[in-house]
Amino acid sequence: MSVYVDDRLLTETVRDVLTVDGALAPAVEVRTTQPLANAAGVYGTGVTVAPRTITVGLDVWPTTLPDRVTALDTLRRRIGGLRLFRMTDAPTRELYVTLADVRVDFYHISIPRCYVELQFTAVNPAKQDREPRLYGLSQSRASLPVGTWPSAPTVTLNGASPSVVNPIIIVRNAQGDETHRLTLTGTLTTNDVLVINCASQSIQRYVAGVLQTGTASGNAWLTSGVFPILDPSDAIDGNGITMGLTATSGTPTGLVLYKRAWA
Amino acid sequence: MSASHPIPSRAVRRTTAAVLQPAALFSWHGRFASLDALTGQTGTLTRPSVTTSTDTTQGSWTAGYGYPRWYVYPSWNLSADPIVTGLIAQNEDVAWPMDFVPQSLTVLMEGINANGVTPVTGGGVLHIGNDAATGNALSITGTATTYALTLTTGAGSVTSTLAAAVGNVRWRLVAQMEDNGTTQRIRLGISIDEAAFVFAAWTSTLTRAATFPSGSKVRINRVGNAGTYGQSWFRRLSIYPGLLTLDEATARL
Numbered sequence: 001m002s003v004y005v006d007d008r009l010l011t012e013t014v015r016d017v018l019t020v021d022g023a024l025a026p027a028v029e030v031r032t033t034q035p036l037a038n039a040a041g042v043y044g045t046g047v048t049v050a051p052r053t054i055t056v057g058l059d060v061w062p063t064t065l066p067d068r069v070t071a072l073d074t075l076r077r078r079i080g081g082l083r084l085f086r087m088t089d090a091p092t093r094e095l096y097v098t099l100a101d102v103r104v105d106f107y108h109i110s111i112p113r114c115y116v117e118l119q120f121t122a123v124n125p126a127k128q129d130r131e132p133r134l135y136g137l138s139q140s141r142a143s144l145p146v147g148t149w150p151s152a153p154t155v156t157l158n159g160a161s162p163s164v165v166n167p168i169i170i171v172r173n174a175q176g177d178e179t180h181r182l183t184l185t186g187t188l189t190t191n192d193v194l195v196i197n198c199a200s201q202s203i204q205r206y207v208a209g210v211l212q213t214g215t216a217s218g219n220a221w222l223t224s225g226v227f228p229i230l231d232p233s234d235a236i237d238g239n240g241i242t243m244g245l246t247a248t249s250g251t252p253t254g255l256v257l258y259k260r261a262w263a
Numbered sequence: 264m265s266a267s268h269p270i271p272s273r274a275v276r277r278t279t280a281a282v283l284q285p286a287a288l289f290s291w292h293g294r295f296a297s298l299d300a301l302t303g304q305t306g307t308l309t310r311p312s313v314t315t316s317t318d319t320t321q322g323s324w325t326a327g328y329g330y331p332r333w334y335v336y337p338s339w340n341l342s343a344d345p346i347v348t349g350l351i352a353q354n355e356d357v358a359w360p361m362d363f364v365p366q367s368l369t370v371l372m373e374g375i376n377a378n379g380v381t382p383v384t385g386g387g388v389l390h391i392g393n394d395a396a397t398g399n400a401l402s403i404t405g406t407a408t409t410y411a412l413t414l415t416t417g418a419g420s421v422t423s424t425l426a427a428a429v430g431n432v433r434w435r436l437v438a439q440m441e442d443n444g445t446t447q448r449i450r451l452g453i454s455i456d457e458a459a460f461v462f463a464a465w466t467s468t469l470t471r472a473a474t475f476p477s478g479s480k481v482r483i484n485r486v487g488n489a490g491t492y493g494q495s496w497f498r499r500l501s502i503y504p505g506l507l508t509l510d511e512a513t514a515r516l
Contacts, residue, residue, distance in 0.1 A: 006285065006516045081284040084516065096283075131346050132296045134335055136324030154296075158313070158327040190313065193327035209311070209329030253325045255318070257296055257333065 003056060004086045004094075005079050010058065013075050014116070019057035023087055052125035054085065054097060058116040068112045072104065075116065085120060086130075093127040093262055126261040137254040141172065141242035144230055146260055148238070151230045152199035153258035157184075157245070159192030164250035169196070171228040174240025180228035184221040188250070194218050198227040230258060285516035288363040289481055290501040292516070293349035296333055300359055301516055304481070309488075310355030319346055331357075334496055336375065349374070349498040352484035356492065359481045361391065365399065365447065365472045367505055370438040371512040372403070372483075373498040382410060382427045386493030387486035388436070389500065393479050396487030399472035400479075403438060403451070404486060405493055412438045412451035416472035423451040423463045432456050437509050447471045452509065460509045 002017050003010045010017055060075070062068045079099050086094040097120035105115040126149040135142040137155070144153075157167050165187050171180035184203075188194065191208040195218070203218030204211060212218065228243065235241050245252040283301050291300040298306030308331050316332040318324045326332045334351035350357065372389060376382060382405025392400025392415075400415045405427060412423045427434075437452040437460070446468035454460040483500060484493045503512060 006283070008514045012514070078286075082282060084283065131294050132333075132348050133346075134296075134318040134324070134333055134348065135320065136318045136322055156327065156330060158325050158330075191328035193330050195330075206327070206329065255324050255326070255333075 002088050004088070004091070005083050007084070008078065009088075010056070010079075013071070013078055014058045015061040016059040017056060018059050018115075020054065020087065021056075022052060022054040023085075049125065052095070052122040053100075054120040054122065056118045056120070058118065059113070060116050061113045063112060065110070065112055068114065072116070076102070079118060083120075085122070086127075090127070092130050094130055095122045095127045096124060097122045126263065128261050129259040132257055132259050134255060134257050135243075137243060137245050137252075137256055139245055139252065141244040142256065143239065144241045144243055144256065144258075146230045146232045146235050146238050146241060147262040148232055149261035149263045150232065151258045151261045152197075153228065153230060153243075153256045154198065155196040155228070155243075155254060155256050157188060157194040157196070157252060157254040159188035159190050160250055160253065161190045162250050163190075164188040164247045164252045166223075166248040167194075167252045168225075168246045169228060170244050170246065171230070171234075172242045172244075173234035174236040176242075179231075179234050180226055182225040182227060183223045185223045186221040188252075194221070194254075196227070198229060201227045283516060285501070286503065287515065288368065288502045288504060289359065289361065290499075290516055291359070292499045292501075293333070293497060294347070294499075296348060298331055298350075298357060304359035304361070306357050306359050308355060308357050312354070316351055336496070347498060349496050351496045352492070353494045354492055356387075356485040356488070357483050358488070361475065361479050361481045363502075364474055365401075365440070365442060367442045368440050369503045369505065369507040369512055370401075370403075370436070371499065371501045371503070371507075371509070372436040372438075373434070374436075375433050375496040375498075376429075376494070382406060383491060383494050385491045387482070387484060387490045388493045388495060389438075390482045390486040390490070391475065391479065391502075392487070393476040394488040396490060398476035399474065400476075401438070401440060401449070402486050403436060410434075410436060410451060410453065412449055414440060414447060414449045414466070414469065414472075416447065416469045418470040421449060421466035421469055423449050423466050425451050425453045425461070425463050427453075435460070435509060435513075437462075437507075437512060439506050441465070441506060442471055445471060454509060 062071045082098050084094045085097040100121045101119040103117040167184050169182040173179050193206040195204040205218030285301045290302050313328050315323045316326050316334045319335045332351045336347050384406045386405050388403040390402045402413050404411050409424050410427045414421050433456050435454040440449045448466050448468045450463050450465045452462040
């Protein structure tokens with residue numbers, strides 16, 4: 001078992017990865033107020049959630065004392081700052097981590113080999129799919145599988161001819177009950193696109209590829225309801241959540257794009 | 264075991280949000296479903312039309328005017344990724360501003376021939392240069408049977424050519440430019456459908472280009488803003504300093 005940092009195996013830099021603690025357990029507490037990331041690795045304001053701390057123990061075995069300095073410098077360069085972290089036993093899931101601390105333990109000051117303990121902090125404790133999920137939207141319901149942690153999707157709505165008037169996004173749970181409804185007021189003509197970011201809770205409106213601002217912006221279309229999230233508590237074994245579109249008139253189409261998230 | 268000093272943490276407080284730190288001059292991955300590169304460059308898609316693409320269920324979805332056509336293939340590498348998302352580009356291109364200078368570098372591109380047959384003759388896969396496709400540039404173009412990497416400097420141009428992926432197959436292209444401070448030379452490498460990776464021989468050398476033209480961009484699917492579309496599905500484009508092997512480049516963001 002090893003660890004990837006930014007798609008590079010740590011064992012390229014060090015002799016071995018001895019321990020990894022906190023990446024799989026303890027499981028992240030799931031709160032009744034679901035946190036929503038407003039960017040990769042960053043939470044929205046007014047939301048608190050415990051970060052995940054991951055500790056990685058490394059066996060660093062350079063041949064000389066100067067090599068040890070070089071090895072630690074190289075390691076530091078490759079792991080400092082915001083990084084993508086994943087493990088070889090779950091290679092399709094990753095999370096954003098920041099290096100919080102490095103501790104170097106020497107067996108003896110004159111022996112080059114040393115034990116290095118890295119402590120990473122993941123502000124967003126959920127692991128996410130590396131590959132996004134994309135599902136076309138229409139007035140029929142699209143099934144949206146989820147992981148074990150809520151996902152905040154990005155929904156795109158297209159204009160059409162005849163125009164789509166006052167589009168609505170509806171999410172239902174596995175039992176078919178409506179759990180989220182987002183109602184918008186406006187008319188989408190052929191070359192219009194709305195991009196609804198349910199993580200940052202914002203709406204961008206494009207007309208022939210040009211972002212609209214001010215009173216013409218997408219945010220001005222928001223009428224009522226809530227930005228949908230895909231919550232595993234609405235699913236049965238990760239399945240059953242659906243999303244569909246409706247409108248006062250016209251035939252709405254679009255796309256929902258998200259990454260499943262895992263506790 | 265005796266504990267010694269920890270490596271000190273950064274003592275400077277950032278005033279902006281942290282960003283990923285890919286060890287690249289430029290890096291864009293389709294799996295992030297954003298036109299913006301991980302290295303910060305903002306991508307601009309040019310496609311003045313509404314068209315369709317393919318979602319995770321392999322069903323069709325409609326991409327609005329100018330909206331990127333994220334396209335899901337059921338697999339790229341069956342052992343690793345169950346589904347893969349990239350950007351399909353037929354009559355469209357994506358361009359990013361570029362700020363780096365000519366140097367020893369390695370370009371890694373992953374993609375699939377999107378027209379399902381062959382690379383488009385004269386079609387652009389990658390272009391590092393200005394919109395008018397004049398002056399110093401590095402580009403990859405296709406023919407029905409080959410991919411060609413071309414370096415253009417004030418001293419002329421050299422081209423490295425390899426047999427292309429034919430049919431609806433996956434390709435990894437590695438373009439290297441070696442810069443010794445006086446001259447530059449290039450070579451193209453390719454792996455098709457995970458098969459063994461091969462490099463072409465190094466080209467002859469040219470007196471080095473010290474800069475790319477003003478307003479240069481990194482562009483996929485076209486050479487300049489008026490060239491022939493290469494018609495490919497793009498999974499990633501990364502440009503690294505130095506000469507890297509395919510494995511080394513693949514293992515970086």
